[in-house]
Amino acid sequence: MNFAHLLAARTDTMGVNAIREILKVVSQPGMVSLAGGIPAPESFPMAILRELSAAVEQKYGSSAFQYDATEGFGPLREALVDHLAAKGVAATAHGVLISSGSQGVLDAMGKVFIDRGDVVAVEAPTYLGALQAFNPYEPRYVQMATDDDGVIPESMAEVLRAHAVKFIYLTPTFQNPTGRTLSLARRKAVAHIIQEQNALLVEDDPYSDLRYRGDALPPIKAFAPDHVVYTSTLSKIFAPGLRIGFCVAPPLVRQWLIVVKQGVDLHTSTYNQALAAEYLAGGYLRRHLPTIIDLYRPRQTALLGALDRHLPDGFTWSQPEGGMFIWLEGPAGLDAETVYWRAVERKTAFVPGKFFFAQPGEGLPTMRLNFTMADPTTIDRAVQTIAEVIKGLNS
Amino acid sequence: MNFAHLLAARTDTMGVNAIREILKVVSQPGMVSLAGGIPAPESFPMAILRELSAAVEQKYGSSAFQYDATEGFGPLREALVDHLAAKGVAATAHGVLISSGSQGVLDAMGKVFIDRGDVVAVEAPTYLGALQAFNPYEPRYVQMATDDDGVIPESMAEVLRAHAVKFIYLTPTFQNPTGRTLSLARRKAVAHIIQEQNALLVEDDPYSDLRYRGDALPPIKAFAPDHVVYTSTLSKIFAPGLRIGFCVAPPLVRQWLIVVKQGVDLHTSTYNQALAAEYLAGGYLRRHLPTIIDLYRPRQTALLGALDRHLPDGFTWSQPEGGMFIWLEGPAGLDAETVYWRAVERKTAFVPGKFFFAQPGEGLPTMRLNFTMADPTTIDRAVQTIAEVIKGLNS
Incomplete structure (x- = not known):
């Protein structure tokens, strides 16, 4: 049975998510991903969680x-x-x-x-x-x-x-x-x-x-x-x-x-x-937050340093004091989605920035890079790959 | 500031919930409630939950x-x-x-x-x-x-x-x-x-x-x-x-x-x-479900028995083989909301059935009685109170 004729009009605006589609490849084995927007699992307070469970059981019971x-x-x-x-x-x-x-x-x-x-x-x-x-x-x-x-x-x-x-x-x-x-x-x-x-x-x-x-x-x-x-x-x-x-x-x-x-x-x-x-x-x-900060700060430093070292002229990027992302703007005419597909062939992923604009056609030369999910060495290698892809675009 | 002029048209159909309003009194201290629709806390597998936490930590970690x-x-x-x-x-x-x-x-x-x-x-x-x-x-x-x-x-x-x-x-x-x-x-x-x-x-x-x-x-x-x-x-x-x-x-x-x-x-x-x-x-x-059944079965039996014993003529009710509720239908002309307020004065609550109809004006003489949250003795006392309120309605 097909119930397509029953769908509400609003589903026209909810259609299949383009970013979800292109990011499907990111979960392939061996992919080095700066695409995610998620915290590092090693940032979770696993030992504390055990104490919390015990406290909840004792204090609140059923x-x-x-x-x-x-x-x-x-x-x-x-x-x-x-x-x-x-x-x-x-x-x-x-x-x-x-x-x-x-x-x-x-x-x-x-x-x-x-x-x-x-x-x-x-x-x-x-x-x-x-x-x-x-x-x-x-x-x-x-x-x-x-x-x-x-x-x-x-x-x-x-x-x-x-x-x-x-x-x-x-x-x-x-x-x-x-x-x-x-x-x-x-x-x-x-x-x-x-x-x-x-x-x-x-x-x-x-x-x-x-x-x-x-x-x-x-x-x-x-x-x-x-x-x-x-x-x-x-x-x-x-x-x-x-x-x-x-x-x-x-x-x-x-x-x-x-x-x-x-x-x-x-x-x-x-x-x-x-x-x-x-x-x-x-x-x-209060006690655990410094551990998270100490985990992420060197990753951010690594990403900023790698961009400095590897990227060709014509790129600018944000220098945020925190968070999980660096925003990269390439020269006009760069198509970050092309960069994305070529980087993915080399097992490296990020998110093309255009997906974050409410109006289509904007942000074509932009990219979002996440630094919370990879260690400094991996981040450096990923940026090197992306830089190589960019440099090879016109060849 | 008042942002009422910004509300979407759909909020007209979402207005304050009449049942929520009348049930506010149910949480008063000392209230004997057959109004709820919730499981008894003693039905929760508390000891099992401890084992589950340990298994989850071991199997799935972060x-x-x-x-x-x-x-x-x-x-x-x-x-x-x-x-x-x-x-x-x-x-x-x-x-x-x-x-x-x-x-x-x-x-x-x-x-x-x-x-x-x-x-x-x-x-x-x-x-x-x-x-x-x-x-x-x-x-x-x-x-x-x-x-x-x-x-x-x-x-x-x-x-x-x-x-x-x-x-x-x-x-x-x-x-x-x-x-x-x-x-x-x-x-x-x-x-x-x-x-x-x-x-x-x-x-x-x-x-x-x-x-x-x-x-x-x-x-x-x-x-x-x-x-x-x-x-x-x-x-x-x-x-x-x-x-x-x-x-x-x-x-x-x-x-x-x-x-x-x-x-x-x-x-x-x-x-x-x-x-x-x-x-x-x-x-x-599979192992815990019989415990829940054994908890609820006598409560349902108690409610059905109490209705038999206490209610005046002119009432009928469902005889379900399971679940959490008994549905009571009174004689035409009975206003179950009046019964509700008088019962609440006597610290006993249930839900007037009219709230469960999509069209207003229906189900006026009906009531929903829950039996999972009270023990058999309490249930009997609650039904006795409701029956007394009903019998006293015209006096």
Whole structure:
């Protein structure tokens, strides 16, 4: 039987994911991949997890395995108050919602705010998973210009003046895919603009704890608390497989996010939330985070050094102080997808940057390189291969 | 700030949940509740869970905490093949999808198939969580008549003839809220109808393992495999807080469910899936299930006996062979919500049945009584209180 005639109209915008298709080859045996966007398994606190299980069993018993409130597990919401305060986000436990990864918040924002054809303002380039979350609600994307300091406030203001924007989506710190961070001055400017225009901003902050140099910046939420849905995750600093995200939103938005979540998954795994509560409240994150930083910092250094050593003239790249990615821009005319296929023939992968733009045809000479999943030696070899492919393109 | 003007039109259909509001009082201290729809915590395999954690750590190590495929964790999909086969559902591991509770499948079915105004056919009464999952996609519900043997096939056939139905939603075994089970003859009749009309059926099967008497019936999926999205969960036979559901769908539907899930939560908790895989593959479910049955059977017996003893004439109720609920129908003119509020004053709760009908104004004299969360003595006292309230209604 074929039920294609029964599909909802929105499936037209959800079609098979081009990036998923081209990345299928990445899992081939022997592939050296800078394509992933995932934490190194050796960053997971495996020994700590054993202690957490024991603590959860002792403290919560069977209630850690029972249905729980849609809003989230009480002790985790409480533990997140301090975690958020340390980042500059003021919240009560009641104001914190738990989600199944921050992906759940993005889907819910789409469901609550986007009617077909509504405008969502995104960075160019932006996080692909956000587009995948919003697409089923059939938005129209308007792109805001970015440079090395992140989104350009004047571009945001112009977009807000020209369009009836439902919400703005930003990843201000160590952005995926560029690794770029919005400067302090721009954070304040963005806060001022959204307050003045009464706009709603989704601030996605998965990476800010992965800082290898320099000083932490306050989130935009700190400067415009009533206008920002701040969302983050424990995926990069605990364990992504546990699927724990969280958000702090203005009251009306929070109420609707809860209604949506109840219909989508009732609530996030109680047991995993209990493990996360103990990880935060027991001080384990504070103790373990330096181990993660010490693992990733030399990998980033290795990638930046390898780019310096191997790449031909005409390439520029970001110099982020943290996160998981370096963004590479080649000369106009370079087709990064061609580079991709030739590199894959030589068992080396990355992600062509064009997939991170909401409008097709942009970012053709760009690439996203991940450095968390490979050791320095492997990274150097991978960059050497990519550089050789680039140099051999016209031969 | 108020962002109400930014809300999507669909939020009109998602409004604050009346049942959630009236059930808020149920969590008051001292309340004896037959209102819940949740497993008893003493049914959870707590000692087994310790063994499962150890097995997962040893077998899967850090990969149990890493991101994983949207489709589900391989070992769990494999373990479910046997579990499904025992129920009469033929599937390969590739054909099994894991979801974050079966709620995730229901939301995804809505997203994939429902355009505003599309018809979804549901039982009268039906599972409220399904309506909550479908509502954001703005369907129009058409009800199919039911009796003690479940949905009436002639009513289904008539609905399919009269409306362009996107899909039918049924809970054929120990339905929530009625506890009713579709007879074998009707299962075959339903399978015949959906094949003949080329219709798509969502068969929700969360309760069939909780059988206290009589013989298991094959699911409709067994008779019409190409036309049925079969969905189930481990929430009632393992631990609901782990949020593990699964489904077997026709290929086109399966593909779209994966696309949707990627946008909603990337994947279900890897760790919880690994625990579930060990629970099934290690034979623990087979060993533990009798303990759950032995816990619930006397509670059901107690509830049925208490109804016999205490209720005045004019009431009828279901005599299910399993599940978690008894459905009570009072005489015409009875307002079960009035009974509810008076019972709550006396610290006893249940759910007025009207909330389980897609059309307002139906089921006014009906009630859903749960028996899994209270011991036999408590159940008897609760029914006595409800009966006293009913008898005192006209005084």
